[in-house]
Amino acid sequence: MADIISVHSFRGGTGKSNTSANLAALYAMDGLRVGVIDTDIQSPGIHVIFGLNDDEAVYSLNDYLWGRCAIQQTACDVSYALRGTCKGAVYLIPSSVNAADIARVIHDGYDIDLLSDGFRELIQALKLDILMIDTHPGLNEETLLSIAISNVLLVVMRPDYQDYQGTGLTVEVARELEVPRMMILINKVPLTFDLEQIRWTVADTYNCPVAGVVPHSDEMMGLASHDIFAVRYADHPIVTELRLVAKILRS
Numbered sequence: 001m002a003d004i005i006s007v008h009s010f011r012g013g014t015g016k017s018n019t020s021a022n023l024a025a026l027y028a029m030d031g032l033r034v035g036v037i038d039t040d041i042q043s044p045g046i047h048v049i050f051g052l053n054d055d056e057a058v059y060s061l062n063d064y065l066w067g068r069c070a071i072q073q074t075a076c077d078v079s080y081a082l083r084g085t086c087k088g089a090v091y092l093i094p095s096s097v098n099a100a101d102i103a104r105v106i107h108d109g110y111d112i113d114l115l116s117d118g119f120r121e122l123i124q125a126l127k128l129d130i131l132m133i134d135t136h137p138g139l140n141e142e143t144l145l146s147i148a149i150s151n152v153l154l155v156v157m158r159p160d161y162q163d164y165q166g167t168g169l170t171v172e173v174a175r176e177l178e179v180p181r182m183m184i185l186i187n188k189v190p191l192t193f194d195l196e197q198i199r200w201t202v203a204d205t206y207n208c209p210v211a212g213v214v215p216h217s218d219e220m221m222g223l224a225s226h227d228i229f230a231v232r233y234a235d236h237p238i239v240t241e242l243r244l245v246a247k248i249l250r251s
């Protein structure tokens, strides 16, 4: 059985897409076959981190949801983004960056059941060990579905009071949806903070295990989502922490 890991946050910009891409890369470096699906249909972005060009993706998730192709036809092999460190494989299922497609999905919606069917078909067709779902912030329909069908939910938050409240809501909703495992990743922690203290405070506040605490990094900011951090800075302490997170999520 493949693990389905959803990466979510209540508020935007917490680091979901970069975290999803890095975790996917770390799993593939360990020899696993990983799918990464961009369910952020309103504001797609993770394809940029993998360096996927527009002309490489013949079909997007939107095409599948509109019945134009099978889900496996949307999968792009982006293992090349790991530049020789990939022992498994990474497949990206991008969302369309065509303005008309985005407008259509917002206006007309789609059959949400197709999304869960697609997740399952993809796991089978590509023989995936892991499916990572990069979500849109907030609690919309596809996010709720992604959370509900996951084995593991990773909630990403910054140490910011607006995030604290939103994370509380997400954790509550996920409990109602009976997600088997939920963990929190605290990201972009200022270097002046005590990392261990924040870990315990957050775990205690939400009564939820903390998978990792990732400091703010100028190198990550400087990379500007133009590469996979774990590939570019393999020996960076953040990558060591993300490796631990990757392990904890599957243990």
Ligand SMILES: Nc1ncnc2c1ncn2[C@@H]1O[C@H](COP(=O)(O)OP(=O)(O)OP(=O)(O)O)[C@@H](O)[C@H]1O
Binding pocket: 009, 011, 012, 013, 014, 015, 016, 017, 018, 019, 040, 043, 045, 135, 136, 137, 187, 188, 189, 214, 215, 216, 217, 218, 220, 221, 223, 224, 225
């Ligand atoms: N630990 C970190 N230190 C510094 N910058 C970071 C860190 N994590 C992520 N970032 C930066 O934060 C920005 C937002 O990251 P990302 O796109 O991954 O967030 P997101 O949660 O997916 O956003 P959205 O909600 O818009 O989809 C990017 O510029 C990324 O490089």
Ligand SMILES: [Mg+2]
Binding pocket: 016, 017, 018, 040, 045, 046, 134, 135
């Ligand atoms: Mg994102």
